[in-house]
Amino acid sequence: MLECCEKHAELYNELEKYIKSLEGKKGILINVLHKAQELFGWLPQEVQEYVAEKLNISPSTVHGVVTFYNFFSTKPKGKNQIKICLGTACYVKGADRVMERFLSELGVEEGEVTEDGNFSVHGVRCLGACSMAPVVLVGEKDFFGKVTPDMVPTIIKKYKEEGK
Amino acid sequence: MHLTTNTILICAGGACISSGEESVKEALERKIKEYNLQDAIEIVETGCMGACSLGPIMVIYPEGIYYQKLTPEAAEKIVEEHLLKGRVVEEYLYQGDKDKLIPQPQKEIPFFSRQVKIATRNLGVIDPLNIEEYIARDGYFALHKALKEMTPEEVIKVIKDSGLRGRGGAGFPTGLKWEFARKSPGDEKYMICNADEGDPGAFMDRSILEGDPHTIIEAMTIAAYAIGANKGFVYVRAEYPIAIERLSAALNQAREYGFLGENILGTDFSFDIEIRIGAGAFVCGEETALINSIEGERGQPRVKPPYPAQKGLWNKPSNINNVETLACVPPIIINGPEWFRQWGTEKSPGTKVFALAGKVKNTGLVEVPMGITLRELIYEIGGGSPTGKKIKAVQTGGPSGGVIPEEYFDTPVDYESLNNLGAIVGSGGMIVLDEDDCMVDVAKFFLEFSVDESCGKCTPCREGNKIMYEILDKITRGEGTEEDIELLEKLGNTIKDSSLCGLGQTAPNPVLSTLRYYKEEYLAHVRDKKCPAKKCRDLISYVIDPEKCVGCTACARVCPVNCINGEVRKVHEIDQSQCIKCGSCIEVCRFGAISKVSPAIE
Numbered sequence: 001m002l003e004c005c006e007k008h009a010e011l012y013n014e015l016e017k018y019i020k021s022l023e024g025k026k027g028i029l030i031n032v033l034h035k036a037q038e039l040f041g042w043l044p045q046e047v048q049e050y051v052a053e054k055l056n057i058s059p060s061t062v063h064g065v066v067t068f069y070n071f072f073s074t075k076p077k078g079k080n081q082i083k084i085c086l087g088t089a090c091y092v093k094g095a096d097r098v099m100e101r102f103l104s105e106l107g108v109e110e111g112e113v114t115e116d117g118n119f120s121v122h123g124v125r126c127l128g129a130c131s132m133a134p135v136v137l138v139g140e141k142d143f144f145g146k147v148t149p150d151m152v153p154t155i156i157k158k159y160k161e162e163g164k
Numbered sequence: 165m166h167l168t169t170n171t172i173l174i175c176a177g178g179a180c181i182s183s184g185e186e187s188v189k190e191a192l193e194r195k196i197k198e199y200n201l202q203d204a205i206e207i208v209e210t211g212c213m214g215a216c217s218l219g220p221i222m223v224i225y226p227e228g229i230y231y232q233k234l235t236p237e238a239a240e241k242i243v244e245e246h247l248l249k250g251r252v253v254e255e256y257l258y259q260g261d262k263d264k265l266i267p268q269p270q271k272e273i274p275f276f277s278r279q280v281k282i283a284t285r286n287l288g289v290i291d292p293l294n295i296e297e298y299i300a301r302d303g304y305f306a307l308h309k310a311l312k313e314m315t316p317e318e319v320i321k322v323i324k325d326s327g328l329r330g331r332g333g334a335g336f337p338t339g340l341k342w343e344f345a346r347k348s349p350g351d352e353k354y355m356i357c358n359a360d361e362g363d364p365g366a367f368m369d370r371s372i373l374e375g376d377p378h379t380i381i382e383a384m385t386i387a388a389y390a391i392g393a394n395k396g397f398v399y400v401r402a403e404y405p406i407a408i409e410r411l412s413a414a415l416n417q418a419r420e421y422g423f424l425g426e427n428i429l430g431t432d433f434s435f436d437i438e439i440r441i442g443a444g445a446f447v448c449g450e451e452t453a454l455i456n457s458i459e460g461e462r463g464q465p466r467v468k469p470p471y472p473a474q475k476g477l478w479n480k481p482s483n484i485n486n487v488e489t490l491a492c493v494p495p496i497i498i499n500g501p502e503w504f505r506q507w508g509t510e511k512s513p514g515t516k517v518f519a520l521a522g523k524v525k526n527t528g529l530v531e532v533p534m535g536i537t538l539r540e541l542i543y544e545i546g547g548g549s550p551t552g553k554k555i556k557a558v559q560t561g562g563p564s565g566g567v568i569p570e571e572y573f574d575t576p577v578d579y580e581s582l583n584n585l586g587a588i589v590g591s592g593g594m595i596v597l598d599e600d601d602c603m604v605d606v607a608k609f610f611l612e613f614s615v616d617e618s619c620g621k622c623t624p625c626r627e628g629n630k631i632m633y634e635i636l637d638k639i640t641r642g643e644g645t646e647e648d649i650e651l652l653e654k655l656g657n658t659i660k661d662s663s664l665c666g667l668g669q670t671a672p673n674p675v676l677s678t679l680r681y682y683k684e685e686y687l688a689h690v691r692d693k694k695c696p697a698k699k700c701r702d703l704i705s706y707v708i709d710p711e712k713c714v715g716c717t718a719c720a721r722v723c724p725v726n727c728i729n730g731e732v733r734k735v736h737e738i739d740q741s742q743c744i745k746c747g748s749c750i751e752v753c754r755f756g757a758i759s760k761v762s763p764a765i766e
Contacts, residue, residue: 025438026459026460026478027458027459027460027461027478028460029460029461030440030441030442030443030457030460031440031441031460033443034402034441034443064462065460065461065462068445068462068463068464068619069442069443069444069445069463070443070444070445071402071442071443071444072443072444086364087364087365088364088365088521088522088559088562088593088595088609088610089364089365089521089522089527089595091364091609092522092523092595092597092601092606093522097746097747100746104724124403125362125364125403125444125446126362126363126364126365126366126367126403127178127403128178128361128366128367128370128403128404129178129179129182129216129367130179130216130365130367130519130521130527131179131216131217131219131521131527131528132179132182132183132216132219133521133522135182140405143181143182143183144182145179145182145183148751149746149747149748149751150722150748150751150752
């Protein structure tokens, strides 16, 4: 359970601080969920209930919003999130085959986390770097452009080594 | 301010960052410091310069030498040769036809010289994080003119007379929209900027926000003055963290300088802007869905009327404009409507930014006068096919748009002409398709997107598009029938007529337009189980040409399922029953011995 450990208590504290900083503003649920996901990595039911309580809205409303938007995840994600752009430019340049290679190399399904918790693979909406198509983004900042399926093992290796 | 001998503009647009701009900049700084030149040479990180396929790019002034495809090593060499000794480093110059070196392509190459930059006027020219550079380029002059010399009605009239139309897709006259919001009764109104750029393949809004955030702040403030709003929101996609970061910084600077906040420029007009971050829902580009999302709810569209101008955010009169539309506003206020009308056509005046991508040589952002032909855009500016393969069509307008075959490339690009062809200008994404692209597959790709992004509120969109997708999937697997094709057409038209919002009303467009121009491709899938572009996996097989195969074993080694058999220096063969058609073999074969055939070999 999440409540059990101190680290989470800290995260809840920080979330509460953030909610307080928004006092007086209207329609802040999505902002709060962004913050919560940033802190916890995903949005487990407990966190959703906590947000509902703090904002004085029903948990079902929170859940409705969480599941509506692609960005919010109700499942944990890997330490390294591999995001494969599935925008049009990337698609016509073979992003589907890059995706397949990632899944087969890591032995997971889309959205699933590898056993060691190191990776998860996600197909994402257009990242807006269409001239580098196909594009892969690892984490928030590491862009790989003009990716071919053959480059996939090298990309994975890079993060495996960093993890050690 | 100290005097410098050289200024280096380095592009920090999305594509250049992803191709290693940061390490190039670090190398520059390191080397410059090594020679103790840091006071004489200024490095400025700018917004997107547009020629994204050449990245990372930098331009060195005063000469204006354009260096492309840079690496950290290149940067070091350029410091030592160009900056220290005044010798241009030829290997990183732009190469034109017949390998001719062109040090200043911005003056000579159609990709640059044919452009007219209004919305993107500051991209690649200024440091987006420096408000003074924006002001030096006439920034906030339009705001001053509007607040001090014009009434709100006069501002609206200028925008109306300019003929500016919404650049987000629908093409609704901007001035008219402002007028509706102005005339709508209420003392509390909202000005919203739609920066939820969701069309896959379009990235002009991202580039403007990242490269020139102040123009959006200035334009929103002018619009707010015109309609009578005191509070504004920018709704940005969460996928664009750099845009959010730069816009936040720009907002703080604008407040510091008195361009935002209480009593702007000493007038009694007050206005401030808050950023709201999206959470990944394409439908939120629809204005009423966007409003719901700002309110912190599920981003489902509302029934119109009432329009946002009457009942928008928190049921108050609201005006929503797209990023690129707003970026055109300050220059129009300064230069007047006639100035804007010198470009473009009677009904579609001005310029439009297009994101060229796909199978075209020069990919990137281009701003061109409306009314330019597709041929000029794709061949002259885009440079045609990068591989020599035949360009088949262009897809415009993303999931809401359609394909335009090569035969129609002499059509002028404006709202009406593209609509007549069953496509749309949309937000300006242009994906060039060649003979390797299957039209049924392209239609399926876009429909899958729309099905996934349908909010589920109205039945035609939620259920209808899903059924259309299933039919397309059947066809690409070779299991479709001719009745299926008829049903697709019927369903598509019904969904267009009966959906609640723009998403559903336009979602069938990619299918209907490919059916209109490429019915024979659909029929080939259905009748002959054949994919003419050899793209649909279930309808193709990979084969090795025994005449060409030298038995190098490269394909056998790369095959993930070990289905390629053969000994060294002997002809190899693919076991069709095991082949998963991943295409790895074709990529590694250096002898052109592997090819695809359709229909598939049983």
